[in-house]
Amino acid sequence: MERTSWIGQLDGLLRGQRTTGSALRAGIIDVPLRVFVPLAVLLGGSYGFFMGWFALSMRDSEHRMEAMKQLAASTVKLPMLFLLTLFVTFPSLYVFNALVGCRLGFKSALRLLVAAIVVNLAVGASLGPILAFFTLSTKSYAFMVLLNVVLLAIAGCVGLGFLLRTLRRIEAEAREEALQKAQLEETFSDEVEEPAPLGQQMASKLTAMKPPVRAEVESGAANGIFQIWVIIYALVGAQMSWLLRPFIGNPAMEFTLFRHRDGNFFSSVIDHIGKLFGM
Amino acid sequence: MQGLTLRMDDFLRRVLGPSGRAGPPVSRGALAATVLIAGPLYGAVMGSYAFSSAERLLMVLYAAIKMPVLIFGTGALCLPGFFVLSTVLGLRDDLGRSLRAIFSGQAALVLVLASLAPITRFVYTCGIGHSGAILFNAAMFTVATLAAQVVLWRLYRPLVQRDRRHLAMLWAWLLLYAFVGMQMGWMLRPFVGSPDQAVTFFREEPFSNAYEVIARMIVGR
Numbered sequence: 001m002e003r004t005s006w007i008g009q010l011d012g013l014l015r016g017q018r019t020t021g022s023a024l025r026a027g028i029i030d031v032p033l034r035v036f037v038p039l040a041v042l043l044g045g046s047y048g049f050f051m052g053w054f055a056l057s058m059r060d061s062e063h064r065m066e067a068m069k070q071l072a073a074s075t076v077k078l079p080m081l082f083l084l085t086l087f088v089t090f091p092s093l094y095v096f097n098a099l100v101g102c103r104l105g106f107k108s109a110l111r112l113l114v115a116a117i118v119v120n121l122a123v124g125a126s127l128g129p130i131l132a133f134f135t136l137s138t139k140s141y142a143f144m145v146l147l148n149v150v151l152l153a154i155a156g157c158v159g160l161g162f163l164l165r166t167l168r169r170i171e172a173e174a175r176e177e178a179l180q181k182a183q184l185e186e187t188f189s190d191e192v193e194e195p196a197p198l199g200q201q202m203a204s205k206l207t208a209m210k211p212p213v214r215a216e217v218e219s220g221a222a223n224g225i226f227q228i229w230v231i232i233y234a235l236v237g238a239q240m241s242w243l244l245r246p247f248i249g250n251p252a253m254e255f256t257l258f259r260h261r262d263g264n265f266f267s268s269v270i271d272h273i274g275k276l277f278g279m
Numbered sequence: 280m281q282g283l284t285l286r287m288d289d290f291l292r293r294v295l296g297p298s299g300r301a302g303p304p305v306s307r308g309a310l311a312a313t314v315l316i317a318g319p320l321y322g323a324v325m326g327s328y329a330f331s332s333a334e335r336l337l338m339v340l341y342a343a344i345k346m347p348v349l350i351f352g353t354g355a356l357c358l359p360g361f362f363v364l365s366t367v368l369g370l371r372d373d374l375g376r377s378l379r380a381i382f383s384g385q386a387a388l389v390l391v392l393a394s395l396a397p398i399t400r401f402v403y404t405c406g407i408g409h410s411g412a413i414l415f416n417a418a419m420f421t422v423a424t425l426a427a428q429v430v431l432w433r434l435y436r437p438l439v440q441r442d443r444r445h446l447a448m449l450w451a452w453l454l455l456y457a458f459v460g461m462q463m464g465w466m467l468r469p470f471v472g473s474p475d476q477a478v479t480f481f482r483e484e485p486f487s488n489a490y491e492v493i494a495r496m497i498v499g500r
Binding site for chain 1: 355356357359360362363364366367369371455458459462463465466485486487488490491494495497498
């Protein structure tokens with residue numbers, strides 16, 4: 001087995017080499033979880049680390065300990081947000097995948113979703129220096145909240161783009177495979193038209209084995225499953241982020257690991273836009 | 280002397296002119312050196328506003344230092360994002376060319392600015408007010424940015440013709456760079472320096488956020 005460093009494997013994923021047509025045709029999504037889950041933790045942790053800087057820059061030396069706690073909490077919470085959301089949503093995502101007619105198995109679906117999360121977090125981590133720069137030069141909590149929402153939205157869009165591209169590739173590969181199978185079988189059936197009992201048996205066996213191609217790879221399955229996945233994951237993810245807050249740490253409030261469970265993510269974003277404009 | 284002029288002429292054509300017509304493209308090291316030389320040149324002139332005391336000479340030095348810091352600092356913050364986004368979009372093989380186009384744009388910006396430096400100095404000598412000096416410099420930066428855009432888009436055209444995704448990447452770069460660059464410029468101010476205030480590298484007030492200031496200006500609070 002080829003041994004590649006974690007960075008090499010991450011690079012391969014970002015370049016799309018791990019989700020090429022040939023790999024997908026063989027039914028493989030080459031994203032080993034023992035490598036990519038820790039990578040998601042590392043990349044998410046690095047973005048969370050930059051996110052937690054705001055608490056450090058805003059609190060005086062007396063409250064330095066609280067700021068350090070916030071920094072540690074943000075570093076841990078950010079990867080948790082993505083992985084816990086996946087943990088909560090995966091059963092439903094997997095079932096809908098089967099319902100829509102996508103041919104991904106349990107492991108493949110999990111690997112694909114982890115891969116999309118890693119891509120998402122890699123983009124987020126790469127935007128980390130920009131976040132750190134604004135953290136050091138900004139006192140406005142509302143601005144930092146909105147900046148984080150925008151940066152994570154950019155990273156999220158790229159992650160979703162990766163997911164959609166891969167799903168479409170899987171669909172195209174499956175269609176091509178089904179077509180080839182059908183052609184092969186047609187040729188084979190022609191050959192066994194002669195009354196040869198063994199040939200007939202094999203032909204009937206093949207027909208029995210023949211997968212329900214139309215049902216397995218229904219047209220537009222990629223778009224369908226993508227839309228369902230995005231809606232489920234985004235809704236649960238938004239609420240999970242609300243549950244796990246604070247991520248940045250409002251400097252006007254005491255440090256707490258979790259806040260009271262009131263309000264929701266979307267009303268908070270609208271509230272912060274109002275605050276930025278001094279309304 | 281003539282040799283130097285010819286070499287400079289050749290260099291300018293290779294950086295600013297249409298690619299392929301004036302010899303091989305300039306190396307990335309040479310482009311970085313251009314920013315390090317031409318940037319401080321305009322910065323020094325920009326900081327030479329109102330020589331009311333010997334202390335004001337410091338402003339010349341400060342502004343000269345700040346110019347490459349502004350350009351390289353902004354670039355360094357945006358490059359990790361650009362690198363990862365390019366990779367995800369499948370454009371890593373063209374990364375060298377994309378970066379050359381970006382560095383060429385930056386070199387073009389400072390070269391045009393440096394060429395405008397005598398005009399800026401002339402306008403200062405004519406006795407323009409502090410606000411006028413800031414506005415004039417903003418106008419010079421606008422002209423130089425437009426020229427840099429011409430160079431950048433010209434070098435990006437073959438890439439975009441080959442793959443439309445380069446267009447998205449170019450826009451992503453421009454948006455990121457403008458977003459970070461504006462805050463970097465705000466943090467590094469003053470570049471011109473008010474004659475009524477003491478000369479300082481940074482403003483004495485704590486760092487603030489440019490976008491927050493703009494948001495408050497729009498709302499009028």
